[in-house]
Amino acid sequence: MTIADIQAAYAEYADLAARFDWLNRLFTGRHRRQQFGDLEGRVLEVACGTGTNLRYLPDSVEYVGIDISEAMLARAWETLDRVDVEGRLERMDAQTLSFADDSFDTVVSSFSTCTFPDPVAALDEMARVCRPGGRVRLLEHGPSDVDLIARYQESRADAHYERSGCRLTQEPLEVLERSALVLEERETAQFGRLTMITARPPRDSEEVDR
Ligand SMILES: C[S@@+](CC[C@H](N)C(=O)[O-])C[C@H]1O[C@@H](n2cnc3c(N)ncnc32)[C@H](O)[C@@H]1O
Known part of the structure; x- marks a missing residue:
């Protein structure tokens, strides 16, 4: 799917996503808290969706969220108004972030590299900023x-992609390995369906192995 296709898909989906955010949090909240509950300093969230x-973020962070979809960002502004976190939101393509190098202490993203047309470019951008x-x-x-479960996911993958641009069976670690990021920790949950990853940008002395 192109960026325009993804924007159209999420323009339609934004209302539903906001309405059923409670259900999303019921299934994923524990893992979101584990991954994002202890952050400090300047935090960039890439593809923040409805927020x-x-x-799950500590109130003390300086938050910037970006997403390609105006409709999802409109919902994220509503969420930002309801929580104690201070921050701002911008429409931006994850694959070409407009921030300077080394701008953030932590960069986070959830359930979104599966939707980026070029997920390696997006991870490289996360490493850069x-x-x-x-x-x-x-x-x-x-x-x-x-x-x-894997076979069920495989059987749904094409229809799911057509509807949302999301690659249901994309292997997150395989994509990460092709990027500039260096894997530090990973953990899986929900029968391997969810993967929590901590990675870091490469050091100057490290060659990026493609
Ligand atoms: C499945 S939603 C996930 C939203 C949220 N991160 C969450 O955990 O619920 C995927 C999000 O990725 C955004 N997205 C897709 N392609 C993008 C791109 N190239 N740049 C920025 N955001 C993008 C979509 O607009 C959508 O909000």
């Missing part, structure tokens, strides 16, 4: 390690 993660010593924290979905 679901705002409820994250300061040396900072961290990139991701929460991703992917194929389950339970065969029956």
Whole structure:
């Protein structure tokens, strides 16, 4: 899907996503809190959607959220008004961030690299804008390690992509390996369906292995 297709898909989906945010949080809230509940300093959220993660961030962070969809950002502004986190939101393509190098202490993203047309470019951008010593924290979905669930995901993958541009069976670690980011920690949950990743930008001395 192109960026325009994705914007059209999320323009339609934004209302539903906001209405059922409670259900989303019921299934993923624990993992969002684990990944994003202890952040400090300047935080960039890439593809913030309706702002679901705002409820799990410490109030003390300086938050910037970006997303390509105006409709999702409109919902995220409503969420930002309801929580104690101070921040701002901008419409921006994750694959070409307009921030300077090393601008943020932590860069976070959840359930979105599966939707970026070029997920490696987006991860490279996260590495670029994250300061040396900072961290990139991701929460991703992917194929389950339970065969029956994995086969169900596979059977739904094409229709799901047509509807939302989301690659249901994308392997998050395989994408990360092709990017400039260096994997530090990973953990899976929900039968391998969810992956929590901590990564860091490469050090000057490290070659990026493509
Ligand atoms: C499945 S939603 C996830 C939203 C949110 N992060 C969450 O955890 O619920 C995927 C989001 O990625 C955004 N997105 C897709 N492609 C994008 C791009 N190239 N740049 C920025 N945002 C993008 C969509 O607009 C949508 O808000």
